[in-house]
Amino acid sequence: MSLEEMFISIAEEKSACNESWDCRSSPDAREASLWHAGVAIAAAYALIIAVGLIGNVTLIRTFCAVKSMRNVPNLFLCSLAFGDVLLLVTCAPVDASRYLADEWLFGRTGCKLIPFIQLTSVGVSVFTLTALAADRYKAIVKPMDIPTSHATAKICLKAAAIWLLSMVLAIPEAIFSDLHTFHVTQTNETFKTCAPYPHTGDLHPKIHSMASFLIFYVIPLFIISVYYFFIARSLIRSTINLPVEGKIPIRRQMESRKRLAKMVLVFVGLFAICWLPSHVIYLYRSYHYSEVDTSMMHFVTSVAARILAFTNSVRQPVRSLPAEQEFPEAVQQTYLLLLPSSATAHAQYGAWEHTHELTQKHAESHRRQLQSH
Numbered sequence: 001m002s003l004e005e006m007f008i009s010i011a012e013e014k015s016a017c018n019e020s021w022d023c024r025s026s027p028d029a030r031e032a033s034l035w036h037a038g039v040a041i042a043a044a045y046a047l048i049i050a051v052g053l054i055g056n057v058t059l060i061r062t063f064c065a066v067k068s069m070r071n072v073p074n075l076f077l078c079s080l081a082f083g084d085v086l087l088l089v090t091c092a093p094v095d096a097s098r099y100l101a102d103e104w105l106f107g108r109t110g111c112k113l114i115p116f117i118q119l120t121s122v123g124v125s126v127f128t129l130t131a132l133a134a135d136r137y138k139a140i141v142k143p144m145d146i147p148t149s150h151a152t153a154k155i156c157l158k159a160a161a162i163w164l165l166s167m168v169l170a171i172p173e174a175i176f177s178d179l180h181t182f183h184v185t186q187t188n189e190t191f192k193t194c195a196p197y198p199h200t201g202d203l204h205p206k207i208h209s210m211a212s213f214l215i216f217y218v219i220p221l222f223i224i225s226v227y228y229f230f231i232a233r234s235l236i237r238s239t240i241n242l243p244v245e246g247k248i249p250i251r252r253q254m255e256s257r258k259r260l261a262k263m264v265l266v267f268v269g270l271f272a273i274c275w276l277p278s279h280v281i282y283l284y285r286s287y288h289y290s291e292v293d294t295s296m297m298h299f300v301t302s303v304a305a306r307i308l309a310f311t312n313s314v315r316q317p318v319r320s321l322p323a324e325q326e327f328p329e330a331v332q333q334t335y336l337l338l339l340p341s342s343a344t345a346h347a348q349y350g351a352w353e354h355t356h357e358l359t360q361k362h363a364e365s366h367r368r369q370l371q372s373h
Contacts, residue, residue: 038099041303044094047083048307052088052314056081075152076132083124092116092310104193108179111194115168117172124165125313129271131158133227139184141234169215183185202286203205209286213279245335274312277305 054355063069094114097105106114129353173196180195197204 016332038273041099044307045092048314049088049092050216052084056084056313075159076128076156080125080128083121083128086121088313090114096307103191104179111177112174113194115177116170119173120166123169124163126216126220127162129164130223131162136231137227140231169244178244209282213283217275217279271276274308278309281305
């Protein structure tokens with residue numbers, strides 16, 4: 001997550017008064033309009049939270065209840081689901097409260113604790129996706145490098161390391177976050193809210209926004225893109241090298257692998273699209289720190305960017321979950337309807353495992369035929 005300056009009170013944005021907000025109306029009418037807009041935005045957050053919690057909790061319960069789902073890759077996916085739950089429980093409600101109250105509601109302790117929890121959950125989500133990309137790279141491009149002994153223990157250690165790294169990176173957030181008093185010159189209003197860094201100059205917001213952009217977006221996305229590039233290339237090459245010989249199952253497999261190659265690129269693209277607007281707006285605010293943008297355009301784009309970022313945890317899958325006999329039908333239906341982003345990765349994961357296994361078998365058979373001739 002881009003850690004947009006969500007702790008700066010909505011009072012700054014409520015001072016927006018231009019033609020699109022009908023400045024000629026009375027103050028009471030404008031306040032009522034702002035309140036109705038805040039309620040509508042909070043309702044959108046509530047919907048995202050509800051759908052995301054149902055989907056991720058269903059995913060976690062399914063992995064715990066169905067023995068066949070307790071495998072190595074699903075440990076990463078459960079960790080990702082826990083990160084999504086933590087994000088939806090802490091970050092989304094706090095962000096929604098900004099549209100219903102002009103001041104920070106959670107005290108100084110909350111100002112220290114909530115940013116730490118939020119950044120931890122963000123780190124878990126981003127770094128787990130990166131670890132999944134690395135795992136998929138090994139499984140598809142270099143299957144011989146996958147360890148066969150103590151694989152589950154190693155994945156558990158990696159997942160724990162991701163949580164530890166995320167918590168360490170979140171420590172400065174807890175140290176520097178504090179309550180600060182702000183003054184909006186346009187409306188001559190003073191309010192107190194939680195901010196993630198000291199407001200003694202414009203250097204701190206620039207450092208904070210750029211560090212967040214690099215650590216939680218650019219670097220992980222670059223690594224994921226590199227992994228998925230080689231994955232897609234391997235999938236495309238395998239469809240060319242596989243013997244067709246008129247066999248329908250092999251043709252279907254080739255088409256499936258082509259679709260998978262395209263889908264992984266779409267998956268990375270969705271990740272980038274969901275988070276980029278939030279980062280861009282935070283960078284814009286940080287590098288125009290002395291100027292409070294009270295335009296309606298800035299207000300609308302800020303709201304849209306935040307909502308888009310949160311929908312990354314609840315977006316619908318681009319592929320359906322592979323059928324498993326051990327999967328209870330009712331749970332599977334709920335899982336498909338409310339599948340979060342991490343479950344999308346599971347759908348891709350299962351399809352990749354099955355397709356890659358078939359590919360290896362057909363390739364080995366083809367090599368034996370060539371050797372016999």
